[in-house]
Amino acid sequence: MKPVIIIGAGGHARVLLDALLCSGRKVIGLTEFDKKKWGSLVNGVPVLGGDEVIFSYGRDEIELVNGMGSVASVAKRKNIFESFKNKAYLFSNVMHPSAVVSPNVVLADGVQLLPGCIVNTGVFIGDNSIINTRASIDHDVSIGRHVHIAPGVTISGGATIGDCTHIGTGATVIQGVHIGSHVLIGAGAVVVKDIPDNCKAYGVPAREV
Secondary structure, rough: OOOOEOOOHHHHHHHHHHHHHHOOOEEEEEEEHHHOOOOOOEEEEEEEEEEHHHOOOOOOOOOOEEEOOOOOOOHHHHHHHHHHHHHHOOOEEEOOOOOEEEEOOOHHHHHHOOOOOOOOOOOOOOOOOOOOOOEEEEOOOEEEOOEEOOOOOEEOOOOOOOOEEEEEOEEEEEEEEOOOOOEEOOOOOOEEEOEEEOOEEOOOOEEOO
């Protein structure tokens, strides 16, 4: 596998760095917009400069990892991914060694599976999506592009999650439910019925806001 540059040097990037190093990947460094951090070390790995340093490497020499986190909006993370993909750079998938992942799972580009997550058989995960710490994805779930499944989320079998959706920490999605695109599901919510596109839903059971 090719060496990696992580875009970003914040908290999410540090988690990804740990996962990559634990997996034996070579990490050249990280990028960061804050010039004060340039030249510093993150867990022994250098902050190389701004994102423009990526262009000093050939597209066939490196792979990228999107270290931009996603709290409530996936827009910035999505824009970074699409900008570099349009320049023909390849985004690497990241899988922490403690993740439990069925061999019958399909991962698109730039998917991130973080410590302790479980992904069962028949699952599809789209480009640039995060399955965060200890999230559980049961059988035959379909997850779109640029989705963030936050820590401790449980998604039951046969559910579908649309593009650019954020499922908040500790939320539960019951079996067969469809959640649309550009949706925000609040932390701790229990989703028992379909949620349409472009809305927010909170509570137990989750209700559209």
